[in-house]
Amino acid sequence: MPQKIKxxxxxxxxxxxxxxxxxxxxxxxxxxxxxxxxSAAGVDAGRMVGMESVGVxxxxxxxxxxxxxKPDVLxxxxxxxTVLHNTETALxxxxxxxxxxxxxxxxxxxxxxxxxxELGIGGLIAPNFSIGxxxxxxxxxxxxKYMPHVEIIEYHGDQKLDAxxxxxxxxxxxxSEVRQELRQGNPKEEETIDGARGGYYNGFRIHSVxxxxxxxxxxxxxxxxxxxxxIRHDSYDRAGYMPGVNQAVKKVMTYAGMIYGFEHIMD
Ligand code: NAP
Numbered sequence: 001m002p003q004k005i006k007x008x009x010x011x012x013x014x015x016x017x018x019x020x021x022x023x024x025x026x027x028x029x030x031x032x033x034x035x036x037x038x039s040a041a042g043v044d045a046g047r048m049v050g051m052e053s054v055g056v057x058x059x060x061x062x063x064x065x066x067x068x069x070k071p072d073v074l075x076x077x078x079x080x081x082t083v084l085h086n087t088e089t090a091l092x093x094x095x096x097x098x099x100x101x102x103x104x105x106x107x108x109x110x111x112x113x114x115x116x117x118e119l120g121i122g123g124l125i126a127p128n129f130s131i132g133x134x135x136x137x138x139x140x141x142x143x144x145k146y147m148p149h150v151e152i153i154e155y156h157g158d159q160k161l162d163a164x165x166x167x168x169x170x171x172x173x174x175x176s177e178v179r180q181e182l183r184q185g186n187p188k189e190e191e192t193i194d195g196a197r198g199g200y201y202n203g204f205r206i207h208s209v210x211x212x213x214x215x216x217x218x219x220x221x222x223x224x225x226x227x228x229x230x231i232r233h234d235s236y237d238r239a240g241y242m243p244g245v246n247q248a249v250k251k252v253m254t255y256a257g258m259i260y261g262f263e264h265i266m267d
Contacts, residue, residue, distance in 0.1 A: 004031040007249060008071035008095070009045075010062055010086050013037035016077035016100060016238055018049045023242040024075075025051060030249065034069035036062045062086055066093045073249050076101050080162050084108060087123075091115050096252040097123040098245065102166030104260075113258040122252035126262040127166030129244030133218070134263045136233035137167070140220040141174040143229060147222035148179045151198070155209040155217040163208040164199055167218060170261060172201045175220075179203075 007024045011017040012035035024032045025046060035045040038060045046054035059065040066074065066089065074090040076083055080103025090097045091112070104112075104125055116123045128134065144150050154168040183203045191197055198207035216235040221228060235241075244262055251265045259265060 002029075004029060005073060005249060005253060006031050006033040006069070006071040008032075008034035008036065008065060008069055008074045010036045010074060010076040011078035011101070012045060012058055013040040013048060014077055016241065019238045019242055020075050020077060020245055021045055021049045022051065023246055024249075025049070025054060027246060030246075032056055033071050034059060034065040036060070036065050063089050063093075066090065066095055071095050073098055073252060075099075075245060075249065079103075087112060087125075091119060091121075091123075094119060094121060096121050097125075097258075098248045098252055099123070099125045100129060100241070100245065102127055102162055102169075109258060109260050113260075116258045117256050120256045122255045123258040124248045124252055124262070124265065125258060125260050126244070126248065127170045129241040129248065129262050130233075130235055131244065131266070132240075133167055133233050133235065134266060136218065136220070136231055137171045137174050138263065140171055140231050141178055143220075143222050143231065144175040144179040147224050147229060148182050149184055149223045150175060150179070150204050151184075151221050151223075152204075152206045153209065153219045153221070154206065155211070155214045157214050157216075158210045158212045160210060163210070164206040165208065165216075165218070167216075168206050168208070169201075171218065171220060172204070172206060175204075176202045 007030050009020050012021050024030045035058045040058040041060035043058050044053045045056040046052050073096045075098045076086050077100045083101035087097045152168050154165045198205035219232045221230050
């Protein structure tokens with residue numbers, strides 16, 4: 001049997017992190033070697049996710065965990081504030097980052113890509129690991145060629161830290177690559193309440209709804225004479241992201257450079 005891929009998980013006690021820990025423990029091709037989450041330090045990682053004890057204690061500090069456990073891959077679902085530092089720490093130890101946390105600038109991604117290439121290792125930053133969401137983005141970009149008047153509405157739980165979502169920004173980027181230059185709406189438009197028209201991106205708008213009870217949804221709405229088209233994706237469960245994360249952990253072992261977007265490695 002080929003060697004198992006050694007995986008560390010940052011944000012292991014988080015909502016996404018726990019799903020990643022379970023996914024890794026359930027795949028015989030993967031081995032959980034470290035789990036990092038300050039609030040669960042000292043707890044067995046298996047027990048933390050309601051499974052059998054696995055003999056991997058959750059650590060409070062990423063750098064120590066990486067130095068001791070020497071993983072092949074770090075999966076990060078932490079916070080926009082910590083993820084850049086975590087990614088740089090992984091590269092410092094030659095560990096391939098698979099990043100689900102949002103919050104990178106294009107300059108960050110370019111710099112990390114250069115670093116990965118210099119080190120000869122792969123990495124992935126994916127604002128969304130779900131196949132349905134990737135298809136929603138692709139279809140939206142395709143539609144924007146023919147219906148360039150577009151607005152994005154994204155819906156998430158009220159505890160989400162960043163707005164707009166990484167997925168909506170990625171959608172807007174893909175649309176902008178193919179949509180004709182166009183500043184939508186009435187040029188004399190004025191907001192009587194600040195933010196009423198949403199965030200401005202390259203001629204169109206992104207709206208962020210934050211409500212308890214909502215998980216993750218996005219609608220891309222196109223308008224033309226006498227018609228609208230809506231492309232909508234709904235996520236109901238965090239487990240839905242795990243086939244994508246699993247595929248990414250295996251794929252980053254096979255190339256050099258930091259890829260941005262799961263669609264580029266999707267089979
Ligand atoms: P969450 O439940 O709040 O979990 C975040 C975790 O990060 C917490 O458990 C926290 O640990 C941990 N953390 C904070 N600082 C850390 C550090 N320095 N080192 C290690 N762990 C640290 O959040 P979530 O819902 O899982 O989401 C996490 C991120 O993933 C968000 O940015 C979200 O937008 C993104 N996300 C991405 C996708 C995708 O497909 N790419 C899907 C869903 C969510 P403690 O609890 O121990 O303090």
